[in-house]
Amino acid sequence: MxxxxxxxxxxxxxxxxxxxxxxxxxxxxxxxxxxxxxxxxxxxxxxxxxxxxxxxxxxxxxxxxxxxxxxxxxxxxxxxxxxxxxxxxxxxxxxLDGLAYAAGLDEPFAVATDARRKEVYWARYADSRTRLTDPAVDRPAELAEALAGLPVVGAGGLLYPDAFPDARGPEHQSAAALAAxxxxxxxxGGDFLPPLPLYLRRPDAQVPKNYKVVTPK
CATH class of the missing domain: 3.30.420.40 (ATPase, nucleotide binding domain)
Structure with a gap:
């Protein structure tokens, strides 16, 4: 292998x-x-x-x-x-599972990465191998109560210490942890996801509204 x-x-x-x-x-x-x-x-x-x-x-x-x-x-x-x-x-x-695995925690915690637009991508874990929730995207302030008392691993936690006071590393994803x-x-004999993008929201780049199509006369 x-x-x-x-x-x-x-x-x-x-x-x-x-x-x-x-x-x-x-x-x-x-x-x-x-x-x-x-x-x-x-x-x-x-x-x-x-x-x-x-x-x-x-x-x-x-x-x-x-x-x-x-x-x-x-x-x-x-x-x-x-x-x-x-x-x-x-x-x-x-x-997020790669970051969770790299954290190596044997207690409940969450992983949060920077989603830009003052939001985070996040999920909750029972331990470093067991995800409890589907990945989601939300504003940190909206998660503060739900994740209160939990360590929050990743850049998303470190960016918003007011919402996530127990923010921890690793900050960034590691392919070494993903490979392990x-x-x-x-x-x-575990299952894998299909190699398809998990976006959770539309791309930042959008076609302008009221876009005028110009065709030759």
Whole structure:
């Protein structure tokens, strides 16, 4: 088994290679505006660092979000392209689940990432492996009472300390954690999500209202 994991659903462009038992190589960079520019070179460096060729990969794992429209597409399109070229399965995982797994908590908590527009993407967990709620997007003030007393992992918690006083790291997504979670799920016969984007809301870019179509006379 050789898992290649990628995630671009958050500002982190993150890649990892896992052999089912241990992490072989990983790389992450935080830059919300350069997902497309950074991802493929990172994949190349991770493969080179592990001393393997791309055609040795047996499974591709991708974070499906929730996340902003443009960044999220980069990772998904790349993962699907690799899967098609190599003839291997592409397995989706919720990006929030990767952060939860990286946190390693054995108590109830929540994960929150930055959704922009003064909102967060979030979900509740019983522990680092068990999500209790579907991912959602809300304003922090609307969640403060519901999540009171719970640790909140991720950049969304750290951005809004008034709403989430027990905010904790890790701040950013890690493909290393995503790959380790995927390896554990594969070993246990667990289910994966389809490699489709989990947006939760419409893209920031919209066609202007009252758009006038100009046609030649």
């Amino acid at each position: 050789l898992l290649l994991a990628v995630d671009t659903a958050t500002p982190a462009v993150t890649v990892a290679l896992h052999d089912g038992g241990s992490l072989l190589a990983a790389e992450s960079a935080v830059d919300a505006r350069r997902h497309g520019e950074l991802l493929l070179p990172a994949v190349d460096r991770v493969l080179t660092g592990a001393g393997v060729k791309l055609d040795a990969v047996t499974d591709v794992v991708v974070g499906v979000g929730p996340g902003p429209y443009t960044g999220l597409r980069v990772g998904l399109v790349t993962a699907l392209s690799f899967g098609s070229a190599l003839g291997v399965p592409v397995r989706g995982l919720c990006t 979670l995927a390896a554990a799920k594969l070993a246990a």
